[in-house]
Amino acid sequence: MDFASFLIQTLNSLQYGLLLFLVASGLTLVFGIMGIINLAHGSFYMIGAYLAFVLTSATGSLVAAIALGIPLALAFGAFLEWALFAHLYKRDHLEQVLLTYGLILIFEQLRSLLVGDDVHGVAIPDFLDASIQLTEVMSYPVYRLAISVVCIVLAVALYYVIQRTRLGMMIRAGNDDEHGQPRADHLLRDRGHRRHRLGVGRARRRADRRLRRHLRQGAHPRTVRHRRVCGDGGGPAVAPRRHPQERLRP
Amino acid sequence: MSATTKNEVLLQADKLTRRFGGLVANQDISVSLERQMIHVLLGPNGAGKSTCINMLSGDLPPSEGRIHFMGKDITGLSAAQRSQVGIGRSYQRTNIFPQFTVLESVRLAAQSRRQQPWRIFSKAMEQRWALEKARACIEEAGLGKRVDWVSGVLSHGEQRQLEIAMVLATDAQVLLLDEPLAGMGSEESASMVEVLKRLRQTRGILLVEHDMDAVFAVADMITVMVNGQLLECGPPAQIKASVAVQQAYLGTEDSFHV
Amino acid sequence: MNAQASLILKLVALALVACVPLSGESFYIEIVGKILVMAIFAMSLDLLVGFTGLVSFGHAAYFGIAAYAVALLSPEYEAANLWLVLPASVSLSALAAFVIGLFVLRTKGIYFIMVTLAFAQMAYFIFHDTPLGGGSDGKYLNNKPSASIFGWEPFDLSNEVHMFYFILVMMVLVYLFLARILQSPFGRALVGIKSNEHRMQSLGYFTFRYKLGAFTLAGALGGLAGFLYAVLFGFVTPELLSWHESGNVLLMVILGGMGNLAGAIAGAFAFEAMREVFADITKYWQLLMGGVIVAVVLFLPGGLAGVPGRIKRALQGGEVK
Numbered sequence: 001m002d003f004a005s006f007l008i009q010t011l012n013s014l015q016y017g018l019l020l021f022l023v024a025s026g027l028t029l030v031f032g033i034m035g036i037i038n039l040a041h042g043s044f045y046m047i048g049a050y051l052a053f054v055l056t057s058a059t060g061s062l063v064a065a066i067a068l069g070i071p072l073a074l075a076f077g078a079f080l081e082w083a084l085f086a087h088l089y090k091r092d093h094l095e096q097v098l099l100t101y102g103l104i105l106i107f108e109q110l111r112s113l114l115v116g117d118d119v120h121g122v123a124i125p126d127f128l129d130a131s132i133q134l135t136e137v138m139s140y141p142v143y144r145l146a147i148s149v150v151c152i153v154l155a156v157a158l159y160y161v162i163q164r165t166r167l168g169m170m171i172r173a174g175n176d177d178e179h180g181q182p183r184a185d186h187l188l189r190d191r192g193h194r195r196h197r198l199g200v201g202r203a204r205r206r207a208d209r210r211l212r213r214h215l216r217q218g219a220h221p222r223t224v225r226h227r228r229v230c231g232d233g234g235g236p237a238v239a240p241r242r243h244p245q246e247r248l249r250p
Numbered sequence: 251m252s253a254t255t256k257n258e259v260l261l262q263a264d265k266l267t268r269r270f271g272g273l274v275a276n277q278d279i280s281v282s283l284e285r286q287m288i289h290v291l292l293g294p295n296g297a298g299k300s301t302c303i304n305m306l307s308g309d310l311p312p313s314e315g316r317i318h319f320m321g322k323d324i325t326g327l328s329a330a331q332r333s334q335v336g337i338g339r340s341y342q343r344t345n346i347f348p349q350f351t352v353l354e355s356v357r358l359a360a361q362s363r364r365q366q367p368w369r370i371f372s373k374a375m376e377q378r379w380a381l382e383k384a385r386a387c388i389e390e391a392g393l394g395k396r397v398d399w400v401s402g403v404l405s406h407g408e409q410r411q412l413e414i415a416m417v418l419a420t421d422a423q424v425l426l427l428d429e430p431l432a433g434m435g436s437e438e439s440a441s442m443v444e445v446l447k448r449l450r451q452t453r454g455i456l457l458v459e460h461d462m463d464a465v466f467a468v469a470d471m472i473t474v475m476v477n478g479q480l481l482e483c484g485p486p487a488q489i490k491a492s493v494a495v496q497q498a499y500l501g502t503e504d505s506f507h508v
Numbered sequence: 509m510n511a512q513a514s515l516i517l518k519l520v521a522l523a524l525v526a527c528v529p530l531s532g533e534s535f536y537i538e539i540v541g542k543i544l545v546m547a548i549f550a551m552s553l554d555l556l557v558g559f560t561g562l563v564s565f566g567h568a569a570y571f572g573i574a575a576y577a578v579a580l581l582s583p584e585y586e587a588a589n590l591w592l593v594l595p596a597s598v599s600l601s602a603l604a605a606f607v608i609g610l611f612v613l614r615t616k617g618i619y620f621i622m623v624t625l626a627f628a629q630m631a632y633f634i635f636h637d638t639p640l641g642g643g644s645d646g647k648y649l650n651n652k653p654s655a656s657i658f659g660w661e662p663f664d665l666s667n668e669v670h671m672f673y674f675i676l677v678m679m680v681l682v683y684l685f686l687a688r689i690l691q692s693p694f695g696r697a698l699v700g701i702k703s704n705e706h707r708m709q710s711l712g713y714f715t716f717r718y719k720l721g722a723f724t725l726a727g728a729l730g731g732l733a734g735f736l737y738a739v740l741f742g743f744v745t746p747e748l749l750s751w752h753e754s755g756n757v758l759l760m761v762i763l764g765g766m767g768n769l770a771g772a773i774a775g776a777f778a779f780e781a782m783r784e785v786f787a788d789i790t791k792y793w794q795l796l797m798g799g800v801i802v803a804v805v806l807f808l809p810g811g812l813a814g815v816p817g818r819i820k821r822a823l824q825g826g827e828v829k
Contacts (some may be wrong), residue, residue, distance in 0.1 A: 088805075094758075095762060097759075098804070105795070307710065308710075330710070333711055338711075345707050349703055366693060369692065
């Protein structure tokens with residue numbers, strides 16, 4: 001392998017790793033603060049991708065889609081918390097597994113009903129639609145670099161919020177409680193819940209999904225399902241022997 | 251059996267040290283426990299009493315030091331192995347089987363002495379010896395009226411009694427009791443003190459307790475710990491008179507109420 | 509619910525299931541036969557999840573190992589002897605569970621879930637990627653094992669009705685076996701471990717040995733289910749060991765209500781029947797099934813096993829008024 005392809009692979013994996021980090025950070029926050037095992041986390045990822053597709057088709061602009069998508073995602077997250085997850089905080093983790101498995105089936109089917117099973121693509125905005133020439137034959141799309149930058153910014157912002165702010169302190173207190181620390185302040189946990197009712201975590205995940213969706217230039221239902229499987233801890237996370245970007249049956 | 255000889259040393263801990271990273275929770279703590287004796291570990295919160303009892307029971311391995319039980323070195327034994335040689339413990343935070351009845355909890359404790367896990371076709375409820383022992387131990391711990399109750403719904407004090415009944419059912423010679431009176435009303439407390447005195451007749455008890463009235467009512471020996479260090483060890487009168495103890499922990503003479 | 513009513517309910521359900529072959533429809537006989545196999549599988553997992561508190565996410569491995577064992581141990585062109593191949597297959601699953609248990613039982617909680625999954629994935633790829641089991645296409649079992657004992661043949665597994673009743677008898681035996689074990693000192697200790705393992709240790713129980721025993725036993729019974737599955741359908745594929753299967757059986761146990769053997773059976777019936785019935789009604793069956801599952805979790809805490817008690821309480825409540 002020559003140096004250029006090595007560089008491209010490195011960039012690819014870095015950028016993909018950053019996206020996975022964002023998805024995983026959402027999952028761990030939901031488990032850590034709310035004590036909910038969400039098997040359907042990957043479905044939210046899928047919903048974000050389809051929101052990007054639908055809204056971009058409707059408005060003709062990715063920027064507008066992001067601006068509209070975030071409040072929609074917030075509202076959806078808040079609705080699900082109110083309707084379903086609020087009833088599960090004190091229940092056995094395995095019942096949460098069962099419920100969120102049911103959600104996977106529902107989301108999957110609704111997606112198929114509403115948007116169909118075809119592969120869709122979303123146009124990259126003009127200002128990002130360029131490539132950097134690496135060698136005579138190889139180039140790297142600017143859009144992917146932009147994704148990586150957005151991911152890094154979000155990761156740094158997340159680190160800042162969790163380590164340096166009052167909100168972050170509450171989140172960490174919630175985490176400690178989860179790990180069996182005696183008499184953690186339940187007030188803090190409740191406030192942790194309230195924060196999630198605002199759906200901040202979900203909106204961020206949505207944004208990240210939207211990016212990923214663009215990256216692959218097409219939301220194929222099968223690939224999305226495969227991602228769900230790997231991303232939510234319920235899947236063969238220990239043995240993803242295929243390249244994750246191949247389109248495969250889960 | 252010579253098991254009930256007075257002054258027989260049951261448990262002997264030498265220079266136990268426990269470090270958590272850089273924090274020294276216990277340093278060079280030596281404690282000895284004789285039969286027919288209640289030895290109380292005293293000290294302010296964070297003094298390292300629970301760490302000490304955890305090392306004695308096998309829940310925590312000591313960083314340094316040795317523990318002997320009836321002359322045998324048991325430092326390397328697990329909690330389960332120590333229970334099998336005759337050391338039983340109760341926990342500071344109630345630690346029971348909340349869904350089980352009182353009888354079943356104590357029967358399970360009794361069953362631990364003859365486990366026979368390969369006998370998968372015998373019925374547990376037909377092991378008369380275990381049932382009889384469980385009933386006797388429940389009676390001894392003063393829970394006779396609650397035999398068929400579900401453990402989780404018992405009052406706090408009754409759950410502490412249940413813990414003691416479970417420990418008794420394991421034939422423990424040494425009882426390590428971590429704050430058995432915590433959260434009890436004065437009546438419950440008084441009856442628990444009676445139970446402790448009764449248990450002392452044939453066993454050795456190491457007690458961690460905050461309730462001063464109870465401590466001086468039952469203690470034969472007191473060890474005072476401060477900041478993970480052993481401050482003073484001696485009979486109650488000596489501790490009461492000790493200037494060092496008063497300065498470090500007890501404050502003024504008034505706090506004794508004795 | 510009192511013991512007598514519960515017994516009557518179970519016997520009525522058993523009698524209803526036993527009537528299925530009277531329909532004469534191969535389709536129904538095979539479907540219900542499959543559900544009974546899954547019921548055995550679910551009960552074996554419930555021993556771990558519901559009674560010992562060990563959430564195994566790799567239970568399909570033992571199902572698949574025994575299924576492959578019968579396919580591989582049977583000669584190509586003639587029938588193997590049931591009385592040899594059945595214990596051999598089940599023992600292989602038990603052995604695998606014992607060895608894997610030695611490793612995985614050193615972990616707890618979410619780590620236990622992940623590491624059981626990891627071992628099951630290893631088993632999956634052994635059959636999927638090596639020539640041993642015919643790769644991803646799997647392997648056919650051309651002749652069902654013969655039940656002959658020195659020339660006398662009490663029943664014939666290639667007859668679908670005989671096969672059905674053989675599975676039904678096995679399921680009832682597994683139920684009785686597990687119900688009995690749970691009454692034993694061993695079983696009581698398992699329930700104690702689920703309730704409070706730390707306390708069991710401080711009471712002097714070597715809990716690792718108990719958990720290993722339960723894990724091995726569950727592996728053996730899961731293997732029995734896999735054996736019956738392979739004989740029923742006559743072929744095996746690596747998908748039998750996939751994490752989907754592990755997940756499905758776990759869902760059956762949770763749906764039925766953990767820690768209740770009859771619940772595990774009910775969960776297997778409900779899960780498989782929903783798949784069949786909803787898929788029959790509409791191509792959007794996933795939506796219905798997902799909706800039912802969400803509703804069960806929200807409105808029936810404790811799963812299907814709690815339903816008879818709820819009905820009884822509702823009736824009594826009515827009487828009081």
